[in-house]
Amino acid sequence: MNKNILYIALAIIIGLGAGWLIFGNGSSDTMANKDISDMSDQHDHSGESADQMWTCSMHPQIMQPEAGDCPICGMDLIPVESSADGLAMDEIKMTENAMALANIQTTIVGNAEKSDDDGMISLSGKIAANEENKTVQASYFKGRIERLNVNYEGQQVNRGQLLATIYAPDLVAAQQELITAVSLKESQPALYQAVRNKLKNWKLSDVQINAIEESGKVRENFPIYATVSGTVSEVMAAQGDYVNQGQPIVKLSNLNSVWAEFDAYENQIAQFSVGQKINITTNAYPNKKFEGTISFIDPVLNNATRTVTVRATLQNRDDLFKPGMFVTGKVKGVTQTMESSLAVPASAVLWTGERSLVYVKTNPNEPVFEMREVTLGNRSGETYQVSSGLNNGDEIVTNGTFTVDAAAQLQGKKSMMNQQIMPDESAMMRDMEMSFSNAFSSAFKEVLPSYLKMKDALVASNAVKVSAFAKATSKKLKEISTSDLGKMEKQHLTKGIEMLDAIANNDMLENQRSHFVILNENIVPIAMSVQNLNNYFIQKCPMANNNKGAVWLSTEEEIKNPYYGDAMLTCGSVIESL
Known part of the structure; x- marks a missing residue:
């Protein structure tokens, strides 16, 4: 009896314990889930979605608050890193780990301090042959080169040295005349002297004539x-060649004096003048210094490099300088040192061709950077003088500048490759200020349907139809009277017809599209200036024409790219509506 009661009690205890374990934990789990649910409900995700921006990997200037397609090229947008809370629009933030891996270093800039090289401008250049000492050795008579004693470039030639031996039929006849004239020397001295002078004109000496x-x-x-x-x-003839009178045989350069030609930047031109002394060093003789005098400053600026040539003449009697040798020159310039001038290391500066850029650390306690454009002065060794763009005490990136710029580009911020300056091309076209009569405007509008068919054929990548429609468009344009057009209007129309003819006569789609670029540069401004042209769109692909961009006309707002066709059909945007 007692045993039964004990068994029942144990069963009740075990049942209660199991129930508590099952239902108690479930209740706890339920409560926990409820708490998590409540916390999730109370947590606001709108901030995350609102802060998340999307950009295009090929067009980082595109920034949109939601995913989608790039409005320029149609590619899928990618999310922009959203860890840079509280930053200005052009600021970027890097992690400490990224800073360490890229070995990014910064320096606080201050007023330029005077040094032993203060005011010295460093220039790089090359040794070149002195053009004033170049001569050409030519043949004085017609004939065949029987023997050529000068055979290779760099060969040393001395004055009076035999260069070549020539068989000259004209000289054979002139010698026979001389031998005959000797017998008439007493009776006809004038004839005799004329024959001798004839041989002298062929550079024969008196000794040769007497012999x-x-x-x-x-x-x-x-x-x-x-x-x-x-x-x-330069050797300009070969043994066995037949040469005419005056034809060059060899070119000679006297290297007793050479030119040291240096490239000076546009902002340094005012620092130089003819007659200035310049100290020159070369890698071949690092322990020697040579002194020269500036003898010439090129009056024409090289548009490609934005430099002028500064030339110094050097004596080279010891044959130390070889044409093509790299040299470095230092000139004492009229340096415009000011209290506010700053010096920055050359490694801090990025070049874009037209702009000089540095990255400034805007937050002293965090790795936050911002690109800034600066104006540079003279270069002295490995430092640049900064005339504007920086302030005393600014902290700039001096090592790893390209890494910081790459991070800015990936985050869709202003960078060296992305200046975020979108030129208003339609505004530039309107600045041409062309005017057309009602008659011309009406006739031009009749041409546009053929142009649109040609454009559609380019979209379809059908070269045969492109040629046919280009020919039809050209024919209609040629029928328009140009008697009342101004000079600029005629130039645009003429160039447009020229490009249409080029498209019509070409069966290669790539060439047709290249001509289509130039065609639109002339036709679109006309369309913008004619009277009462409605329901047309000027559209532009920024990637066409080697990423310079190209425009076209369309009657549909939807982008259908004639420069790429199906390969990038929706790349482009409407820049103006007519």
């Missing part, structure tokens, strides 16, 4: 001697 007279024999081969000393810079 012909005394021997009474005709000489078939005649020598040509060097009239100056120098180094052969």
Whole structure:
């Protein structure tokens, strides 16, 4: 009996314990889930979605608050890193780990301090042959080169040295005349002297002429001697060649003096003048310094490099300087040192061709950077003088600048490759200020349907139809009267017809599209200026024309790219509506 009661009690205890474990934990789990649910409900995700921006990997200037397609090229947008809370629009933030891996270093800039090289401008250049000392050794008579004694560039030639031996039929006849004229020397001295002068004009010396007279024999081969000393810079004939009178045989350069030609930047031009002394060093003789004098400053600026040539003449009697050798020059310039001038390391500066850029650390306690455009002065060694763009005490990136710029580009911020300056091309076209009569405007509008068919054929990548519609468009444009057009209007129309003819006569789609770029540069401004042209759109693909961009006309707002067709059909945007 007692045992039964004990068994029942144990069963009740075990049942209660199991129930508590099952239902108690479930209740706890339920409560926990409820708490999590409540916390999730109370947590506001709108901030995350609102802060998340989307950009295009090929067009980082595109920034949108939601996913989608790039409005320029149609590619899928990618999310922008959203860890940079509280940053200005052009600021970027890097992690400490990224800073360490890229070895990014910064320096606080201050007023430029005077040094031993203060005011010295460093220039890089090359040694070049002195053009004033170049000569050409030519043949003085017609004939065949029987023997050529100068065979390679760099060969040293001394004055009076035999250069070549030439068989000259004209000289054979002139010698025979001389031998005949010797017998008439007393009776006809004028004739005799004329024959001698004829041979002298062919650069025969009196000794050679007297030898012909005394021997009474005709000489078939005649020598040509060097009239100056120098180094052969070019052999212009070969043994066995037939040369005319005055034809060059060799070019000689006298390297006793050479030119040291340096490239000076546009903002340094005012620092130089003819007659200035320049100290020159070269890698070949690092322990030697040579002194020269600036003898020439090129009056024409090189548009490609934005530099001018500064030239110094150097004596080279010891043959130390070789044309093509790299040299460095230092000139004491009229440096405009000011209290506010700053010096920055050359490694801090990025070049874009037209702009000089640095990255400034805007937050002293965090790795936050911002790109800034600066104006540079003279370069002295490995530092640049900054005339504007920086303030005393600014902290700039001096090592790893390209890494910071790459991070800015990936985050869709202002960078060296993305200046975020979108030129208003339609505004530039409107600045052309062309005017057309009602008659021309009406006739031009009749041409546009053919143009649109050609554009559609380019979209479809059908080269045959493109040629046919281009021919039809050209024919209609040629029928329009141009008697009342101004000079600029005629130029645009003429160039447009020229491009249409080029498209019509070409069966390669790539070439047709290249001509279509230039065609639109002339046709679109006309369309913008004619009267009462409605319901047309000017559209632009920024990637066409080698990423310079190209426009076209369309009657549909939807983008259908004629420069790429199906390969990038929706790449482009409407820049103006007519």
